[in-house]
Amino acid sequence: MKKIFLLTLIAPLTVFAQNNASDSSFIKNISDNILSSRASYNNLRTLTKTIGGRLAGSPQMVKAEQWGAQALRDAGADNVMLQECMVPHWVRGGKDKASVTYKNTNGETITMQLNVLALGNSNGSGPKGVQAPLIRVNSFDELEQKKDQLKGKIVFYNCPFEDTFIRTFEAYGKNVVYRVTGASRAAKYGAIAVLVRSMSNSTNNDPHTGAMRYNDSFPKIPAAAVGLRDVEKLDTLFDNGVQLTAQLFTYGKMLPDTIGHNVVGELKGTEFPNEIITVGGHLDSWDVNEGAHDDGTGVTQTIEVLRAFKALGFQPRHTIRFVLFANEENGTRGGKKYAELAKQNNEKPVFALESDAGGFTPRGFSFTLNDSSWNKIASWKKLFEPYGGCDFSRGGGGADIEALHETFGTPVAELIPDSQRYFDIHHAAGDVFEAVNARELKLGAINMAALLYLVDKYDL
Ligand SMILES: [Zn+2]
Numbered sequence: 001m002k003k004i005f006l007l008t009l010i011a012p013l014t015v016f017a018q019n020n021a022s023d024s025s026f027i028k029n030i031s032d033n034i035l036s037s038r039a040s041y042n043n044l045r046t047l048t049k050t051i052g053g054r055l056a057g058s059p060q061m062v063k064a065e066q067w068g069a070q071a072l073r074d075a076g077a078d079n080v081m082l083q084e085c086m087v088p089h090w091v092r093g094g095k096d097k098a099s100v101t102y103k104n105t106n107g108e109t110i111t112m113q114l115n116v117l118a119l120g121n122s123n124g125s126g127p128k129g130v131q132a133p134l135i136r137v138n139s140f141d142e143l144e145q146k147k148d149q150l151k152g153k154i155v156f157y158n159c160p161f162e163d164t165f166i167r168t169f170e171a172y173g174k175n176v177v178y179r180v181t182g183a184s185r186a187a188k189y190g191a192i193a194v195l196v197r198s199m200s201n202s203t204n205n206d207p208h209t210g211a212m213r214y215n216d217s218f219p220k221i222p223a224a225a226v227g228l229r230d231v232e233k234l235d236t237l238f239d240n241g242v243q244l245t246a247q248l249f250t251y252g253k254m255l256p257d258t259i260g261h262n263v264v265g266e267l268k269g270t271e272f273p274n275e276i277i278t279v280g281g282h283l284d285s286w287d288v289n290e291g292a293h294d295d296g297t298g299v300t301q302t303i304e305v306l307r308a309f310k311a312l313g314f315q316p317r318h319t320i321r322f323v324l325f326a327n328e329e330n331g332t333r334g335g336k337k338y339a340e341l342a343k344q345n346n347e348k349p350v351f352a353l354e355s356d357a358g359g360f361t362p363r364g365f366s367f368t369l370n371d372s373s374w375n376k377i378a379s380w381k382k383l384f385e386p387y388g389g390c391d392f393s394r395g396g397g398g399a400d401i402e403a404l405h406e407t408f409g410t411p412v413a414e415l416i417p418d419s420q421r422y423f424d425i426h427h428a429a430g431d432v433f434e435a436v437n438a439r440e441l442k443l444g445a446i447n448m449a450a451l452l453y454l455v456d457k458y459d460l
Contacts, residue, residue, distance in 0.1 A: 023453075034449070040441055044433060089256065090254050099113045132192055179212055191221060204228075265322040277319070280400060282399075339404045342408070
């Protein structure tokens, strides 16, 4: 009796130890392969420098789709397909401009230029611009308190990032509602335009664009983000009781929806070809930068995982899909189409991973899944320690794989890189190729590949 008991206790432990050793050595092979390859960094250079900013509906996005399909073929995909979807087609339409005028203590009229960018999806003021007294509010509560004073005015939303959050995404998550819904909430009370403090904690004056959304019940007024140094100057003037008049010129226009594509490369599963593991990033970006960290790094990491798997002769048990999603920034239509097609085709999505939080040093992953899957994943943590991605948390996912989770209950995860520098450049001019470090980019891909390898081997 005693002997049998010992055997049953020891056998699984031995199997686990052996697996662990073979897993850690395979992950080391992945790491060696990716760190010795220039492929991901070269791909990022081509995407950012040759193609550049690529908003949904733009000619650059069409080029990016063609480039992405070829890059997936070059990386060794068994097949590459384009999934057509209708995407919004917003254009900036011109050079955004704003200024404020006021009287200084000597009674002289001063005009101060503001560094601004129209918010994505917003309607422009047109060449005549809008001009009106500027009124500052620090929150929606304050907006409501001042609702009787807003008619005919331009509202300046000035809610700063919460500096005490360690993860800057929390500050963004808390404040982004001002960018997304601020215009309509002010238009409801008769405001004729809004200026929004940039969603950033940067020390420069670059404005940060990003998607906004109109509520159809109210006039669709112009909306622009202001650089943080200019925000500070405005703040000082308001604090001193100075009366400001603002002028804003924007040219944004929403054209009819147009055709876009998710670009999908596939590695066929040997045992469960109909069970799909998805990994991806979004191919589109804002128009005002090169979309390097957002999300060129997620795209090139996705392609790099495929390249490394093929280079190492890895054959997954499940089919792995490498997806470059269309239109995350101002519509998430690509992610929605991907889930819709999976449903239509009776697919069985078993896991999805997204990289869309920048190409900085990986710290870990955040997961949305049930307790038993979570316990399984938590037992792999040690395998990630050498590569930095060992901080596992719950609650995360990704904008492009959210629809998959909602449709099928698919377990989802996102790569969590260090977030301290992300919002310096997010949706601003500084998000360029030079802001990405090649080794940080590769480390992200290594951790992603390791996670996919383990999910494929052990299931969730
Ligand atoms: Zn993004």
